[in-house]
Amino acid sequence: MRAYFDNAATTRLDPDVLEAMLPLMTEDFGNPSSIHAHGRKVRTAIEKARKTVASLLHTSPAEIFFTSGGTEADNTAIRSSIETYGLTHAITSPLEHHAVLHTLEHLAKKNVIKLSLVEVDEDGRINLAHLEELLHAHPDTLVSLMHGNNEIGNLLDLNAVGQLCQEYQAVFHSDTVQTMGHFRHNLQHLPVDFIVGAAHKFHGPKGVGFLYVNANTKSGRGPIHPFVHGGSQERNMRGGTENVYGIVGLAKALEIAYAQMENHRQHIESLKSRMIEQLRERLEGVSFNGLSADLSASLYTVLNVSLPASDLSDMLLFNLDIAGISASGGSACTSGSNLGSHVLSALPNNDPDRGAIRFSFSKYNTADEVDYAVNTLVELYQREQEVVK
Structure with a gap:
């Protein structure tokens, strides 16, 4: 056996997801930035996928941006918010995925930010009292704590952390890669500024993900600057021709996961x-x-x-x-x-x-x-x- x-x-690709992707690999191959009929048809497929993801998460399509995966989405949220808002301090935990931990450690090494690690107990629970101490001591802070730990499975109370961040006007990013498609996220009520998804964690294709960016951020700040430059794709938020069949596959996989x-x-x-x-x-x-x-x-x-x-x-x-x-x-x-x-x-x-x-x-x-x-x-x-x- x-x-x-x-x-x-990574997960096995759902056959229904593959079926949804195939036409974008063969028949509907136009560049979505082109204005001719071939391009317009593909652009429509992308925007339909964006609306599907936004609807499932109870948010606006304008707040969903497609990326190459969870790592890029995490980097965009972290690097762009620090740069755009002039944040000088970040709080994370020693248990985070390296997409978050290594990124913040790199920025700290370059003296872009000061980095604090919140305490965890013997079972990996986040010490919320210590988190509040750190928030109280440091203004202009980014908090990055994952919703579900990829190794030990611990779940974080996003509402509790988000409410603390709002109280201290901190920006809150959560790596939700492991919970996306497995738990429901209602962004009308969830006090987060950024969450992310990667299709291959919920039976979609590899090499595609998304970032949710709250239009006004819960901390009262405006939109972030792009992380990847080079084109006007994704409403000027991410340069580069879109991974069209990946995006369509992501939306289909998330739709199946929710259903x-x-x-x-x-x-x-x-x-x-x-x-x-x-x-x-x-x-x-x-x-x-x-x-x-x-x-x-x-x-x-x-x-x-x-x-x-x-x-x-x-x-x-x-x-x-x-x-x-x-x-x-x-x-x-x-x-x-x-x-x-x-x-x-x-x-x-x-x-x-x-x-x-x-x-x-x-x-x-x-x-x-x-x-x-x-x-x-x-x-x-x-x-x-x-x-x-």
């Missing part, structure tokens, strides 16, 4: 619960990193398993791959290497000797695949114990 449990990295979200969530949560229960019953000493085993406080698509310390730890992913199981992970310290999970390393009381595997689920996973993955892990540890004896 082969089983794919790395859906937080089927409740059914998919029920199915995926049942798989995650099944894996948690079986691992607890069959593998002594197993635990779970962050809040990933708490269905009410984590992404229902992510489970980060902390495995007993053993000689297997460094080779877990390799052994799973040999068995046909695709997953991801890494311990806080990898023997003989500087590589590892910066998220796990940042958790207080994390044990670097324990192996860690992230299983991430999708609508295409099955109970049989979960059983196979658990059986494989249990057998690996049983064989290792026999060798030790």
Whole structure:
């Protein structure tokens, strides 16, 4: 059997999404900036996709800008808001995706901003009291905190953080890549200035995403300057010919995700619960990193398993791959290497000797695949114990 449990990295393309994209690859190939009929037809497809995304998120099409993916969208929100508004300080956490963390660290190194890291507890919860302390001490601040952590699955209370940011007139950007298409976002009520999406996280194509830019920002500031220059595309917000079939695929994938979200969530949560229960019953000493085993406080698509310390730890992913199981992970310290999970390393009381595997689920996973993955892990540890004896 082969089983794919790395859906937080990328998901399988939905066949209906491919069907929606194909005409834009073959028949409707005009440049959307051209004024002739071929171009106008493609421009119409882009604007229809923009309206679809905006409608699902309860916002205006004028506030949706298509990008090459989540990383570009994050960079645009961060770099352009700092430049446009003259922000001198940023707050983030040590658990953020590198699209955010590395970008802010680079700007701090260049003395563009001062960077503060908000405290997290042993399970990766953001310390909101410390966040408020930092906001109180620093005016002209950008806050960038992700909605759902891609490694340990923790969910952030966007309303609570957004209200704090409004109180202190800070700009609030949230990397929502892992929750887009899996949770509903109502931007009429959500107190955020920027959120992002990447199509390949919700069964759309790779290489396309979007950025929501609040027209007046919740902090009372105006629109941001573009990050990518070179053309008047995306209403002068992003230069470059649009990835038309990617954009159409993104909108179709998000439309499907919203239409089927409740059914998919029920199915995926049942798989995650099944894996948690079986691992607890069959593998002594197993635990779970962050809040990933708490269905009410984590992404229902992510489970980060902390495995007993053993000689297997460094080779877990390799052994799973040999068995046909695709997953991801890494311990806080990898023997003989500087590589590892910066998220796990940042958790207080994390044990670097324990192996860690992230299983991430999708609508295409099955109970049989979960059983196979658990059986494989249990057998690996049983064989290792026999060798030790």
